[in-house]
Amino acid sequence: MPAGTFIYGVPGSPARHVYSSAAELNAPLHGELLCCSHQPPLRVPMATAATSTPAAWQPTLVCATLTARVPREMAAEVDAAAALGADVAELQVGCLDGFEPRRDLPVLLAQPHPLPVIVSYRPKWEGGQYAGEDEPRFEALLLAMELGAEYVDIEFEVVDKFMKFLSGKKPQNCKLIVSAYDYESTPSVNELLNLVAQIRTTGADIVKILTTAADIVDASTMFQVLAHCQEKQVPIIGLVMKEQGFISRILCAKYGGYLTFASLEKGKESAPGQPTVSDLINKYKIRLIGPDTKVFGIIGNPVSHSKSPIVQNQAFRSVGFDAVFLPFLSDDLVKFLSTFSAPDYAGFSCTMPHKETALRCCDDVDPIARDIGAINTIIRRPDGKLVGYNTDYSGAISAIEDGIRASQPTDSTTSPLAGRLFVVIGAGGAGKALAYGAKEKGARVVIANRTFARAQELANIIGGTALTLSELENYHPEEGMILANATSVGMHPNVDEIPLSKEALKSYAVVFDAVFVPRETRLLREAAACGATVIDGLEMLIRLVMVQFKLFTEGMTAPEKLMREAILTKTH
Numbered sequence: 001m002p003a004g005t006f007i008y009g010v011p012g013s014p015a016r017h018v019y020s021s022a023a024e025l026n027a028p029l030h031g032e033l034l035c036c037s038h039q040p041p042l043r044v045p046m047a048t049a050a051t052s053t054p055a056a057w058q059p060t061l062v063c064a065t066l067t068a069r070v071p072r073e074m075a076a077e078v079d080a081a082a083a084l085g086a087d088v089a090e091l092q093v094g095c096l097d098g099f100e101p102r103r104d105l106p107v108l109l110a111q112p113h114p115l116p117v118i119v120s121y122r123p124k125w126e127g128g129q130y131a132g133e134d135e136p137r138f139e140a141l142l143l144a145m146e147l148g149a150e151y152v153d154i155e156f157e158v159v160d161k162f163m164k165f166l167s168g169k170k171p172q173n174c175k176l177i178v179s180a181y182d183y184e185s186t187p188s189v190n191e192l193l194n195l196v197a198q199i200r201t202t203g204a205d206i207v208k209i210l211t212t213a214a215d216i217v218d219a220s221t222m223f224q225v226l227a228h229c230q231e232k233q234v235p236i237i238g239l240v241m242k243e244q245g246f247i248s249r250i251l252c253a254k255y256g257g258y259l260t261f262a263s264l265e266k267g268k269e270s271a272p273g274q275p276t277v278s279d280l281i282n283k284y285k286i287r288l289i290g291p292d293t294k295v296f297g298i299i300g301n302p303v304s305h306s307k308s309p310i311v312q313n314q315a316f317r318s319v320g321f322d323a324v325f326l327p328f329l330s331d332d333l334v335k336f337l338s339t340f341s342a343p344d345y346a347g348f349s350c351t352m353p354h355k356e357t358a359l360r361c362c363d364d365v366d367p368i369a370r371d372i373g374a375i376n377t378i379i380r381r382p383d384g385k386l387v388g389y390n391t392d393y394s395g396a397i398s399a400i401e402d403g404i405r406a407s408q409p410t411d412s413t414t415s416p417l418a419g420r421l422f423v424v425i426g427a428g429g430a431g432k433a434l435a436y437g438a439k440e441k442g443a444r445v446v447i448a449n450r451t452f453a454r455a456q457e458l459a460n461i462i463g464g465t466a467l468t469l470s471e472l473e474n475y476h477p478e479e480g481m482i483l484a485n486a487t488s489v490g491m492h493p494n495v496d497e498i499p500l501s502k503e504a505l506k507s508y509a510v511v512f513d514a515v516f517v518p519r520e521t522r523l524l525r526e527a528a529a530c531g532a533t534v535i536d537g538l539e540m541l542i543r544l545v546m547v548q549f550k551l552f553t554e555g556m557t558a559p560e561k562l563m564r565e566a567i568l569t570k571t572h
């Protein structure tokens with residue numbers, strides 16, 4: 001049998017269907033997995049007889065991983081996990097100082113415990129703390145079963161030995177999770193399905209596979225495995241570690257993953273990329289994610305600071321829109337869009353460094369975005385075509401106009417930017433949006449950029465003036481100028497950086513900073529000290545995400561009050 005071949009059929013029937021690629025495995029499968037290549041042929045027991053109709057989808061459980069060093073503290077963590085809304089708690093007993101199974105397990109497993117628990121006692125060779133022989137570890141796990149642990153987790157490498165040790169002593173009501181870790185990479189769909197098949201032969205009640213992401217597309221590999229297992233009713237925990245695999249910890253709920261792990265609080269993660277219980281439940285609304293949930297997100301690097309997930313998830317759910325919004329950490333927009341190309345991946349926000357590449361990835365581009373030469377929003381139309389928009393432009397300009405109007409009230413309906421000298425630092429996506437927008441409002445635009453050629457190019461397009469950053473330091477042709485920073489200078493963690501000296505800032509009456517983490521940048525602090533009217537990047541963000549919400553939801557009105565409060569108060 002060639003490598004990567006999967007043979008399906010109904011046991012007892014001679015009919016066989018051979019699948020040789022991951023793509024084919026996405027099609028409806030016939031019968032149950034009887035054997036696969038790479039290994040001696042396996043006959044894989046499935047939970048139920050396979051049918052051609054998809055199996056019922058089950059909600060994904062939220063499991064808090066607990067790593068306290070003292071048994072009573074770990075027991076208290078189970079209470080805390082229950083209070084946060086977790087469904088299950090994983091007791092990583094190897095984390096306990098001087099763990100004594102006969103002394104400590106009765107404390108941890110005292111009945112009734114507030115949540116069902118998984119007991120794991122991971123050896124060092126599989127990322128845990130235990131350095132001894134297998135036998136005492138197996139004895140501890142058997143004791144946990146006897147004391148009423150609902151689940152026990154054992155590593156795939158030693159499961160045969162463990163089953164021999166148990167020799168039928170596993171209580172009926174305890175489920176065995178057999179886990180395999182790959183701390184280096186995410187193998188192919190075929191390799192992972194092969195692994196699933198092998199784990200199933202061991203007598204596992206639940207298959208657990210954790211791999212490591214080199215790229216966000218590795219999460220898609222795991223989703224194909226989860227979707228396949230869901231269809232075949234194989235209970236599986238399939239997650240991809242590291243920040244690039246973060247979405248797997250949430251979207252496993254869309255693909256029927258058995259459970260997803262989370263820490264009790266930030267800083268207590270037991271694996272890289274783990275969210276908190278609270279983030280899963282409150283920020284990403286994992287309880288509301290189902291097979292039909294549409295997926296949106298922000299693509300960029302970095303994206304972990306983005307407030308869009310907090311805001312859009314709350315807004316989606318407040319209007320009853322079945323969708324989730326995620327951070328998509330990716331350096332390769334083209335690869336991302338071609339991998340996550342299913343209709344359910346319905347729209348994206350684009351941030352650094354993708355706003356210009358995004359223009360080339362879209363089939364259609366809104367005329368304003370085409371003029372600006374940058375896109376911050378992509379919508380997948382029902383026919384699969386990608387359409388690009390720029391909401392930075394309207395967000396930034398309306399924030400600056402309203403900021404000026406608030407500080408210098410006027411009855412005039414003309415834009416307060418008309419006729420003013422408007423200096424933009426930066427010629428990337430945000431810089432172009434600001435320069436274009438200011439020009440549209442009748443301002444005289446000056447562009448300064450680290451790479452002078454880009455400033456020149458933008459100035460030529462919009463009919464403005466280009467300066468180098470050092471020329472900008474001594475630029476003072478008139479009073480009352482407006483300054484807009486559209487670079488990442490001053491952004492967390494480089495909060496002491498400033499794009500222009502305090503001395504030069506004295507020439508400006510209005511200063512806007514597109515940077516919004518922190519809200520009050522050094523630039524804004526020093527500009528305010530010089531007496532300027534200051535407008536922060538959060539105000540731009542609020543406005544642009546409201547426009548994005550409308551595009552994502554095909555025209556629903558954005559819940560402004562909720563979105564504003566979410567951005568201003570639910571920061572992290």
Ligand code: NAP
Nearest residue numbers: 352426427428429430431450451486487488514537540541
């Ligand atoms: P981008 O397309 O990658 O452009 C980055 C710009 O910053 C380029 O002009 C670049 O100059 C300049 N730059 C980067 N590092 C610099 C440094 N150390 N010194 C001087 N210039 C530097 O990024 P973008 O999307 O325009 O975003 C720019 C900023 O706007 C970011 O801080 C982003 O968070 C913020 N932003 C905020 C909002 C909001 O809602 N508030 C929305 C969009 C963007 P070179 O051309 O020389 O590389």
